[in-house]
Amino acid sequence: MLRVWRFLGIFFILGILLPIAPQIQLTGDYFPTRTTQVTGLLPSPLEQEFSLKTKAFGLIEKAQFDDDGGRAEGVALANGLTFVANYDQGLEIINSTDPSNPVKLSSKRTQGNALDVYVKGNFAYVSQGSSGVAIIDIQDPQNPRTIFNLDPGGMVREVDMYSNLLYIITDFNGFFLYDVSNPYDPKSISSWTDGMLHRGISVLKKHICLSTWGLGLKILDLTFPEKPDLIGVWNDSINYARGVYATTINEQKFAFLASSTKGVQIINITMPQAPVLVATIFNGWGEMLDITVKDGIAYCANADFGLLLANVSDPSNPVILDSYDTNGKTRDVAVENGLTVIAERYQGIKYFDTTNPADIHFLWQFFDHGQASNLILDGTTLYVADSRGGLEIFDVSELAFPKKIGFFREEGVYVQNFILKDDLAIVTAFDNGLYFINISDKTHPTKIASYNSGLFLRTVAEKGDLLFIAGLNNTIEVLNISNLSAISKVSDYLFPVTYPDIYSLTVLGSTLLVGSSYESLTLLNISDITHITQIDFLDFDNPVFSIKIVENYIFAAAGNAGLQIVNNSNNNLQVIGSQETSGYALDVALNDSLAFIADRTGGITVIDISNLSHLQNIGGNTAHNCYSIVLGKQTVFSGAWTEGLIIYSFDSDGDSISDEDESLYGTNPYDPDTDGDQMPDNFEINYHLNPLNATDAFEDPDEDGLTNVEEYAQEFFYGEPTDPFNPDTDGDFMPDGYEVANNLNPLLANGDADTDLDHLTNLEEYLIGTNPRKKDTDGDGAEDGLEVAFHTDPLNPKDYPAKRQLIRVLLALGLTLLLAITAIIFVIKYFRNRVQRNIEREEKVLEAEEEILLF
Incomplete structure (x- = not known):
């Protein structure tokens, strides 16, 4: 009987629950395949006709040439390539397979200032100070790509590698270890810090050597990479350690510690818990900044004496082999197959043949500061005044691939400006006066004469055999250069102030236009060269840096005053138009009805000058800060100061396609x-x-x-x-x-x-x-997600969960009632049959008893 009631109870519960139980899980099989066709649609709210917007005149960057080696901080050699950590210029890659003629392949700006570089396989790891480590794909050295910027925290000074592990040392934040087996996704493993100032790192299998400022050498054990353990310290109390290099010599382990005060200290770390100083070399040679050891030879970067070499095959008895004083602040050194390259702050990089370590041979210096301040285009030859980089000469017959074919440079000479006269480049060199460079052989320009009267020269102009020179001082000198071996001063003109800062000189017939910070634009009469007089002047409250002349009109680049257009009819200067640029105008070039302005902070601005009384800024390019500009055919050449030479193509309609294309x-x-x-x-x-x-x-x-x-x-x-x-x-x-x-x-x-x-x-x-x-x-009052969960149609307003639920409840009640009736009938029949059987049994018992009694 109990089993019957249990069965009836379960049956009753299922009868109520099953019809109304929702199936909440949504599967891909449930969703019908649907293809949506949408025609004639623009994004709301624009479902009406739209008009094409034009960007006006544009400039498309075609090429850049910037072989700035001016602040080389770190260097590495690999597979015939030189990798330079060039501070604010980032990573530079140079083909040095012919070290007597290195060729720059590419450069890659980094987020921070590049301080050092380590190369392994197809990747360069660039230490970039507070910006961490830039991981750069160098598989295509002409097109390096930054794939990851790793920022462990702190000021990253240097990195080293062993296997697929990247070891990073920071100034005060200690040491960080990363797994770079996938350089696109570095994984942090561990870190260690003691709060001290660390400057260098070198890995020797499971041991890490750290150079610590004021505390000498520290040794970490990375037997368990997840738990770096300080196991050894060596310190002589006055050691201002800079670079460190750890290596094995004669089956013993040594750390070479480059010191600012004690030369190179050689420390035996075979027992890392008890490091022992075995020798010191180059003590008293000044500030030692870095060191590397190859095949028993120590190559040292010395801030005072350049490149130093020593034989350390017997570390306890090192022998000085040779030195080469580079007159620069040598920061780093790298060696590969007898080729040694050093990085020098402000002096670029220098290559040496050290096949014989006892006899260092200088090969070549790769040095150009990229500080382009003036340009002249002569056919397919471009001449660039490159400040400390000297006078540079480029072949620009292929605009996308400018080639540097020659240069003239002297140490300590700052090229300011120049003009071309026949086969001469006449160069103003500030406090070094005036240089006359023979450029008949563009690949080997040579100085044939010079003149220095003590003026700080910035600019030069010529009229026949006469030269007009001026600069920082208040004097414009006139020289006769008919005989370069006997250059003579003809006359001069003095401004009434000590330093008028003269930036531009332009000869116009019998007049000389002077751009300065004193009167902005000054017009001088030079008809009598021995008696120069002022005719007129205009003051824009800004210096005039550059002047171009078309007929009677003067176009002046005037700093914050932008472009100033002046009518010079009858030697009477009158401003007839002006247009400010977004920054500081330094140079101007003209092409038909357009003026191109080189802007120190705003790039290149293009101004429509078809109506001189109504100038209009119509476009340009703001990617680089430009200091100088010259035009070619549908081309703009610009000196971008620290970014070198930039070549742009005209895009007259601003559709991002050059006119040439x-x-x-x-x-x-x-x-x-x-x-x-x-x-x-x-x-x-x-x-x-x-x-x-x-x-x-x-x-x-x-x-x-x-x-x-x-x-x-x-x-x-x-x-x-x-x-x-x-x-x-x-x-x-x-x-x-x-x-x-x-x-x-x-x-x-x-x-x-x-x-x-x-x-x-x-x-x-x-x-x-x-x-x-x-x-x-x-719109049936039920959210779409709810309808899907309850299997109602979210697209049918007559089918919603509440209605379907009511139907389900009614069906459930009906089914429950039917089950109840069925159960009652079953129970009645059961008991009735049971009673009937009992009655029949009783009757049979009575009959049996009667038969017994009768018998």
């Missing part, structure tokens, strides 16, 4: 949309559409519901267009057209987002067909 494509260089289909030429070219066929604007090659022009229009809303040949530009499994129609970002993978907070992701809404920006697509 437009001629190749057959497009109009003065119309950003040649075929008038409201898609700019560069978009059509980049995405392989036809910029000469307007009908392709309304095609939809990827069938994502957006026409080509609609794909382009996304740039107005999201900063970039969608790809007309990829139906899902952002790869989130929702077509671009669907995302645009529903105001989702087609350039951001947002399929997993729940934009309307209805518990369905955008991708689920796309697959189901609901609106990702509306919680209740069918």
Whole structure:
């Protein structure tokens, strides 16, 4: 009987629960496959016609030449290449297979100032101070790529490697260990710090040697990389340790400690718990900054005496071999196959043949500061005044690949400006006076004469055999240079102030235009060269740095006053137009109706001068701070000071395609949309559409519901267009057209987002067909996610969970009633049958008893 009641109870409960139990789990199999076609849609709120915006005149960077070795802090050699940590210039890569003619391949700016570099395999690890370590892919040395910026914290000074482990030392934050078996994803392993100032690191298998300022040498044990353990210290109390190099010699371990005060100290660390000083070398030779040891030879970088070599094959008895005084502050040294290269702060890098360590041979110096202050273009030859880098000569016949073919430089000479006269470059060299350089052989320019009267020269102009020179001082000197072996002073003109800072001299017939900080623009009469007089002047409250003249008009680059245009009719200076730039105007060049301004802080500004009384800024390029400018055919050459030479191509219509390239494509260089289909030429070219066929604007090659022009229009809303040949530009499994129609970002993978907070992701809404920006697509009062969970139709307002729930409850009640009735009938029948059987049994018993009695 008890089993019957249990069965009836379970049956009753299941009868109530099963019809109303929701299935909440959503699976991909549940969602129907749905293809959305969206036509004629632009991103809301722009569902109307749009117009193509033009950027006006643009400049496209074509090439850069910057072989700045001016502040080389660290250097490494690998596979015929030199890698230079060049402070604010980042990493530079130089082909040194021919060390007598090194060729710069590329440079890569780093987030912070590059202090040191370590190369292993296809990657360079650049220490960049407070910005950590830049990991740079150098597989293609002409196109290095930063793949990761690793910031452990603190001021990173140096790194070393062993196997796939990267060891990093910081100033005061100690030591950090990373696994870089995948350089794209470095993994932190451990760190150690003692709060001291550390300057160098060297790895010798499981032992790490640290040079510690004021505390000598510290040795860490990394038997267990996760737990660095300080096991040894060596200190002579006055050791200001800089660099350190650990190596094995004659089966014993040694650490070579470069010291600011004690030369190189050689320490036996075979027993790291008890390091022992075995010898000192180069004590008293000044400040030792770094050291490396190869094949028993120690190569030392010395701030005072340059490159020092010693035989340390017997570490207890080192022998000095040779030295080479470079007259620079040597910072680092690297060695490979008899080639030694040193990095010198402010002196670039220098190559030496050390095949015979006892006889160092200087090979070549790679030094150019990139401080381009003046340019002159002569055909396909470009001449650059490069401050401490001297006068440089480039072949620019291939604009994308400028080649440095020659240079003239003297130590301590700062080239300010120059002019070309026949086969001469006449160079102003500030306190070194005037240099006359023979450039008939452009590959080997040579100085043939000089003149120095004590003036600090900045600028020079010529008229026949007469030279006008001036600079910081208040004097303009006139020289006769008909005989360079006997240069004579003809006359001079004195300003009434001590330092007028004269920046520009320009001869115009019988007059001389002077740009200065004193009167801005001064007009002098030089018809009688022995008696120079002032005619007129204009003061812009700013210096005039550069002057260009067209007929009676003077175009002046005037610092904060920008471009000033002056009418010089009848030697009467009158300003007729001006246009400020975004920064500080230093130079000006003219091309038809355009003026190009080199701006010290604003790059290059292009000004429309077709109407001199109404100048208009129409574009340019702000990527580099420019100090000088000269124009070629559809080309701009600019000196970008510390960034070297920058070459730009004209982009007259501002569509990001150079005029030169437009001629190749057959497009109009003065119309950003040649075929008038409201898609700019560069978009059509980049995405392989036809910029000469307007009908392709309304095609939809990827069938994502957006026409080509609609794909382009996304740039107005999201900063970039969608790809007309990829139906899902952002790869989130929702077509671009669907995302645009529903105001989702087609350039951001947002399929997993729940934009309307209805518990369905955008991708689920796309697959189901609901609106990702509306919680209740069918407006039946139930959120879409709830309807999916309860298996109601989120697109049918007559089908919602509450209604279906009521039906389920009624069905459950009916079923329950039916079960109850069935159970009651069953019980009645059961008891009735039971009673009947009992009655029949009783009757049989009575009958049996009667028979017995009768018998």
